[in-house]
Amino acid sequence: MSSVADAARPASQAEMSGSEIILKALVDQGVEYIFGYPGGAVLPIYDAIFQQNALRHILVRQEGGAVHAAEGYARSTGKVGVVLVTSGPGATNAVTGLTDALMDSIPIICLTGQVPTHLIGNDAFQEADTTGITRPCTKHNYLVKDVTQLARVMHEAFHVATSGRPGPVVIDLPKDVLFAKGPYRAPETVRHRSYNPRREPDMARVAEAVDLLVNAKRPIIYGGGGIINSGPEASRLVTDFVRRSGFPCTLTLMGLGAVPAADPHFLGMLGMHGSYEANMAMHDCDVMIAIGSRFDDRVTGRLNAFSPNSRKIHIDIDPSSINKNVRVDVPIIGDVAVTMRALLAEWQRRDPTLDRKAIAAWWERIEQWRGRNCFAFAQGPDIIKPQYAVERLYQLTKDRETYITTEVGQHQMWAAQLYRFEKPNRWMTSGGLGTMGYGLPAAMGVQLAHPDALVVDVAGEASTLMNIQELSTIVQYRLPVKVFILNNRYMGMVRQWQELLHGNRYSESYMDALPDFVKLAEAFGCVGLRCTKPGDLDGVIREMMANGRPTIVDVAVDEKENCFPMIPSGAAHNEMILGPSSDGKPGKPVSEEGMVLV
């Protein structure tokens, strides 16, 4: 136990400073790491951090990096990520990460400094209306003006961040409150008076769902990030259901790893750049069970053509996710693990006789779609195809304990398509917000939580520059993070859309004046490697894996390669465009309604 922890024993009676209360609360909540950056308003907390050993502070190079690092930590461990930033610019720099965590349902506690209570509203130095700014980009936020409320708020914040659909919570801390003395309360003494989301499903609904499932002729399981958020047990139960039922299963970008990619029932990711077979099966199914997924526009394509002939079951812990975009027949509000346990029990109780003949015919159709080989690419002798680089990365790293993060763009989609995840919590990507610059700081958080694992940020050269300053952090903490750049010298996804929608007018999508990434790595104290030929790729990846040091690998890939297959915006699942190497036909041009969609 730390001195901070000891100081509060025998608990509640002893008065502590606000800063000590905060650290004591973090320790009692099981926190190990704080990602942060100091500044005037939070100096008292930093002084308290200096005087203890229970919590380790990781000094990032920009506050945005702190939030993404905390997200990476949270997503790879299932624990809460904790961030500490100062007032004003510290808080505003955190906003992108908070929004990212909100969109992807990641539990984050972000402590922000604030000017002293008496100066709030005075346009004081480094003052910002942090609770006002972060209200729409957090699950909840607090401004603590009274030190006697501080311990309660801290524990409540953890409850809010982790229960129901997880999300980021901001606690804004005026500097005078950090100095003021107040009582401490233990976590177990705090109960939230209004926020206690239900986890147990309505059993009548579960029975209805099983009724639909046992009679399905063309079923599909459509799983999402809610399975991962519910914990490893949820992934086991969903996988168990997949195998027990023999139904085909697809996962969203956020759900990858929930069901092992090697399982023959897994059809790959669905959605805009998902597999042909997954999207066709979604379109033609007669019973769909959505588990912890939210019918996002990247998944559904054109809404009025989305899976037109299916009855739909939707399991989600967040009632507002149900019937938001797509009306479902059987809504089930509950935690994935709890609900799947109930559903499996009901399934076993009935010991159903499925329509094996119809399901076998369904699988035959799926195998035909699979036969189109939608992720195919033609690797020649001279230029590295980006898909080939991901494929080789996968083959060479799959037998190690490997965690993958990504930035945002084409490389992200190729990683999602071609890297196969067998376990949950191994894949960290910015799905909802699509935040370029996410992958490098996220990898930092992952590596801290898993010091012996191989952590690779599959990156694009444009995205990685957005938080490149964090190389300095990974060097400081000797984190052997690997940044695997698929360098095509373009903002690839922007260019792809310009080809598709804007007559090949490459407005501002070419990255002129890129840095020499090898020298850049060396300048920061990392290892820099470059690969330009397909034949050298394996050797470079092996070198990256073996050196035990933070490393940038600059892979020069085909500059013109586009990411296929693709559902163009405004199109339906069965209107996918297949790539040139697949056994496909050219897709229809994008409609005018599709043009305006993002």
Add this chain to the structure above:
Amino acid sequence: MPVQHPVERHTIAVIADNEPGVLARIVGLFAGRGYNIESLTVAETDADKHLSRFTVVTSGTPMVIEQIKSQLDRLVPVHSVSDMTLGGPHVERELALLKVVGTGEKRVESLRLADVFRAKVIDSTTESFVFEITGATDKVDAFIGILRPLGLVEVSRTGVAAIARGKTPM
């Protein structure tokens, strides 16, 4: 594009902690997600428990109304959300203060109509009245419409307060 459903008007009652920023959370939710607010009435209704009651009149397709309720219920300080429109018989009232300026026949006529509508005179000068009227939105609308040609110069309305009929509390 989604199938177009008819737009409905719903009155929704929300009980929430009376704490700083709770109004901003609710209003921000409506603004941020593009929902309509036709009227919004707020006051603390339980001082001991620090609870406020919000009455929101909103409009949207049934799917949007369902979303509005789920989104409101998801806010951390919100204790309960109930749809008065779907919840069975209920009464709605709002209060309006109306200033009418004029002399002669128009002035007399406005006073006569106020009597018909059971509005009260709560201020008067030789050239003006301030009327207080309480009633359902339709009745207030009708009274305002009728006063307009009679010298109506200013309107202040509270928005709707609503409560279910019968003995069961929300």
